[in-house]
Amino acid sequence: MKLSKNLPAARTKIAGGNSIMSFFSLELHNELLTRVEKLGFVHPTPIQKQAIPVILQGRDITGIAQTGTGKTAAFILPILHKNIILQNKGEKKVIKALIVAPTRELAEQIHEVIITFGSGLGIRSSAIFGGMNINNQIKELNKGVDIVVGCPGRLLDHLARKTIDLSKVETYVLDEADQMLDMGFLPDIKKITSRLPHKRQTLLFSATMPTQIQKLTKTIQIDPKQIEIRKSEAATQVTHSMYTIDQNRKPELLKHIITNENSFSTLVFTRTKYRAKILASKLAKGGLNATALHGNLSINQRRNAVDGFKKGKYQIMVATDIAARGIDISSISHVVNFDVPDTPETYIHRIGRTGRAAKTGIAYTFADRTEMKAIYQIEKLLKKKIMINSHDFN
Numbered sequence: 222m223k224l225s226k227n228l229p230a231a232r233t234k235i236a237g238g239n240s241i242m243s244f245f246s247l248e249l250h251n252e253l254l255t256r257v258e259k260l261g262f263v264h265p266t267p268i269q270k271q272a273i274p275v276i277l278q279g280r281d282i283t284g285i286a287q288t289g290t291g292k293t294a295a296f297i298l299p300i301l302h303k304n305i306i307l308q309n310k311g312e313k314k315v316i317k318a319l320i321v322a323p324t325r326e327l328a329e330q331i332h333e334v335i336i337t338f339g340s341g342l343g344i345r346s347s348a349i350f351g352g353m354n355i356n357n358q359i360k361e362l363n364k365g366v367d368i369v370v371g372c373p374g375r376l377l378d379h380l381a382r383k384t385i386d387l388s389k390v391e392t393y394v395l396d397e398a399d400q401m402l403d404m405g406f407l408p409d410i411k412k413i414t415s416r417l418p419h420k421r422q423t424l425l426f427s428a429t430m431p432t433q434i435q436k437l438t439k440t441i442q443i444d445p446k447q448i449e450i451r452k453s454e455a456a457t458q459v460t461h462s463m464y465t466i467d468q469n470r471k472p473e474l475l476k477h478i479i480t481n482e483n484s485f486s487t488l489v490f491t492r493t494k495y496r497a498k499i500l501a502s503k504l505a506k507g508g509l510n511a512t513a514l515h516g517n518l519s520i521n522q523r524r525n526a527v528d529g530f531k532k533g534k535y536q537i538m539v540a541t542d543i544a545a546r547g548i549d550i551s552s553i554s555h556v557v558n559f560d561v562p563d564t565p566e567t568y569i570h571r572i573g574r575t576g577r578a579a580k581t582g583i584a585y586t587f588a589d590r591t592e593m594k595a596i597y598q599i600e601k602l603l604k605k606k607i608m609i610n611s612h613d614f615n
Contacts, residue, residue, distance in 0.1 A: 243263055243264055243265075244257050244258075244262065244263065244264070244265055247265065247269075247270075247273050247274060247277075247298075248274070248277060249273070249277075249298060249299075249302050250301075250302045250305045250306065252305055252342055253298065253301055253302055253305060253338070253342070256338055256339075256340065256341065256342065257298075257338065260337070260338070265291070266290055266291035266294075266295075267290065267450050268284060268286045268290045268291055268292045268295045268448065268450050269291050269292075269294055269295040269298070271448045271450075272284055272292070272295040272296070272299075272448055273295060273298060273299055275446050275448070276295075276296065276299035276422070276424065277299050277302065279422055280422070280444070280445070280446050281422060281423045281424065281425075281442040281443055281444065281445035281446070282424045282425070282426075282445055282446050282447075282448060283425050283426075283427075283430075283434075283438050283442065283445045283446070283447045283448070284296075284424070284425070284426040284427070284447075284448045284449075284450075285426075285427060285428070285429070285430050285447070285448070285449040285450065286426065286428070286448075286449070286450040287428050287450070287569050287570065287573050290450050292396075292426050293330070293331055293334050293396070293549075294334060294338070295426075296320075296394050296396075296424050296426070297331070297334050297335055297338060298338060299392075300318045300320075300335075300368060300392055300394075301335070301338055301339050301342065301344060303317070303318075303391070303392065304317060304318070304342075304344045304367050304368070305342060305344070308342075308343060308344065308367075313365075314345065314365030314366065314367060315365070315367075315386065315389040316366060316367065316368070316369050316385070316386065316387060316389060316390055317367055317368070317389060317390060317391050317392065318367065318368040318369070318390065318391065318392040318393075318394070319368075319369050319371070319387060319390045319392070319393050319394070319413075319417070320368065320369070320370045320371070320394040320396060321370075321371060321372070321373060321376065321393075321394065321395050321396065321401070321410065321413065322370065322371070322372060322396045322397060322401075323372065323373075323396075323397050323400045323401040323404055323406065323543075324372065324400075324543060325350045325351070325352060325372060325520060325523065326523065326527065326548060327396065327397060328348050328349075328350050328370045328371060328372055329348055329350075329524075330548070330549050331348075331370045331396065332346055332347075332348035332370045335368060335370070344367045344368065345364070345365065345366040345367050345368070346366060346367065346368040346369070346370065347361050347362060347366040347368070347369050347370070348370050348371070349362075349369055349370070349371035349372070349375050349376060349379065349385075350371060350372040350374075350375045350520075351372065351374055351375045351378075351520075352519060352520030353520060355375070355378060355379075355382075355384075358375075358379070358384075359379075359382075359384045362379070362384060362385055369385070373401070373406045373409035373410060373413060374409065376409075376413055377409055377412060377413065380412075380413070380416055387413075387416050387417050388416075388418060389418070390417050390418060390421055391418075391421055391422060392421065392422045392424065393414070393417055393421050393422065393423045393424070393441075394423075394424045394425075394426070395410065395423075395424070395425045395426070395441075396426050397426065397427065397428065398425050398426065398427040398434055398437065399427045399428055399429045399430075399431060399433075399434055399566075400428075400543075402431075402433050402434065402437075404543070407433070407437070410437070414441050423441050423442045423443075423445075425437070425438060425441070425442065425445070428566055428569065428570060429566045430449075458581045458582060459556075459572050459573075459575055459581070459582045459583070459584050460581070460582070460583050460584065461572070461584050461586075461603070461607045461608065462583075462584070462585055462586075462607060462608040462609070462610050463585070463586040463587075463588055463596065463607045463608065463609050463610065464585065464586070464587050464588070464609070464610050465588055465589070465590075465593075465609060466587055466588070466589060467589055468589050471559055471587045472500065472503055472504075474587060475489065475500075475504070475557060475559060475587070476504065476507055476509065478555075478557070478585065479504075479509060479536070479537060480509075482555070483554070484536070484554055484555040484583075485533075485536065485552075485554050486530070486533070486536065486550070486552050486553045486554050486555070487536060487537045487538075487553070487554065487555040487556075487557060488530075488537075488538050488540060488548070488553050488555070488556050488557070488574050488575070489537060489538065489539045489540070489556075489557045489559050490539075490540060490541070490542065490556070490557065490558050490559060490560065490562070490571050491539060491540075491541060491559050491560050492541070492542075492560040492562075492563070493541065494515035494516055494517050494541055496559075496560065497513045497514070497515045497539045497540060497541050498513050498515060498517075500513075500539045500559065501513035501537070501538075501539040504537055504539070509536060509537055510534065510535045510536045510537065511535060511536070511537040511538070511539060512526045512529055512530060512535040512537070512538050512539070513526065513538070513539050513540070514526045514527065514530075514538055514539070514540040514541070515540065515541045515543075516541065516543055526538060527548065530550065531550050531552075533552075539559070542562070542567055542570070542571070548574060550574070553574050553575045553582065554575065554582060554583065555575060555582070555583045555584070555585065556571055556572050556574050556575045556582065556583075556584045556585070557584075557585045557586075557587070558571060558572075558584070558585065558586040558587060559587055560587075560592075561586060561587075561588050561592040561595045561596060561599075562595070562599075563595070564598075565595075565598045565599045565601070565602035565603075566602075568586075568599045568602070569602070571584075572584040585610075586599075586607065
């Protein structure tokens with residue numbers, strides 16, 4: 222979650238007398254604005270400023286925005302706004318909004334944002350994904366909820382059991398749509414979409430706009446408004462630099478950086494689950510507070526890793542790209558690409574985990590000779606060269 226906060230007034234002025242847009246100009250419900258103000262948030266991010274008015278108009282949206290731009294709040298605030306109005310009209314508690322996310326971590330993070338902004342408003346949200354007792358989820362659904370955040374597999378389980386009713390959904394959100402397609406969820410998305418009312422608002426958010434996403438928007442949306450936040454806006458506060466180094470020396474370099482820099486919270490990315498596990502274990506044996514986050518862990522193990530990293534129990538978290546989706550921790554000081562990512566877009570996702578909430582961040586990339594082609598593609602996307610550092614740490 223990212224919004225501009227801790228500024229002195231909701232209608233702050235800038236030089237020349239022009240008004241900086243505040244949440245108070247977005248025509249959100251007064252109860253919700255009171256909550257936003259109480260939390261200390263004042264000015265919307267670019268994606269929020271552009272998306273919220275269009276969503277409130279009832280239009281479909283295709284939002285292209287990188288991680289760290291505040292897109293979660295861009296769709297959560299209008300959903301809460303609509304639910305407050307329906308609640309005040311005495312509408313029955315049924316699922317009025319469905320948000321689909323590719324990973325458990327992202328689903329939980331979205332759910333937490335709903336709880337943060339919806340606290341005290343009487344709106345009930347439920348997070349539904351695998352790894353948790355399905356019977357407990359059924360009990361929660363039976364109590365009546367307004368918003369469901371879920372992953373495709375578990376949502377289909379509930380639909381097969383007829384333990385979830387999506388017939389009253391008014392707002393349908395697909396978050397990180399490109400990632401869902403990369404993970405092979407397109408058939409599941411089609412099945413879920415087929416169970417929704419034809420008359421609905423569909424909001425699709427994606428970091429990139431590949432051909433598959435373009436085709437998907439044509440089949441599930443009606444005349445969507447496309448909103449794109451330029452990639453440079455997603456990570457303007459991050460310093461990029463690179464080390465050229467052989468694979469076998471990467472662990473040594475990583476330990477040197479963590480030991481000699483003020484890297485109080487470092488997120489390290491590897492390509493595979495096995496490398497994440499081995500590297501975290503090696504760092505821990507070397508006396509560093511490190512944990513791993515990857516798909517082979519149970520839901521409780523993943524929660525313990527993320528919570529421990531968030532609270533400072535672990536200085537380092539070694540993660541795969543899939544597992545790291547949905548991590549929203551503003552205190553991350555460094556991101557290290559231990560393995561160069563497969564695509565330039567993945568690089569943007571990774572480094573977007575630092576430099577959040579108006580803070581600065583540092584992104585290091587370790588590249589051997591075989592990975593330089595990928596570096597050139599990243600530089601092309603960034604439209605600038607990545608600074609090369611020396612690594613004299615003998």
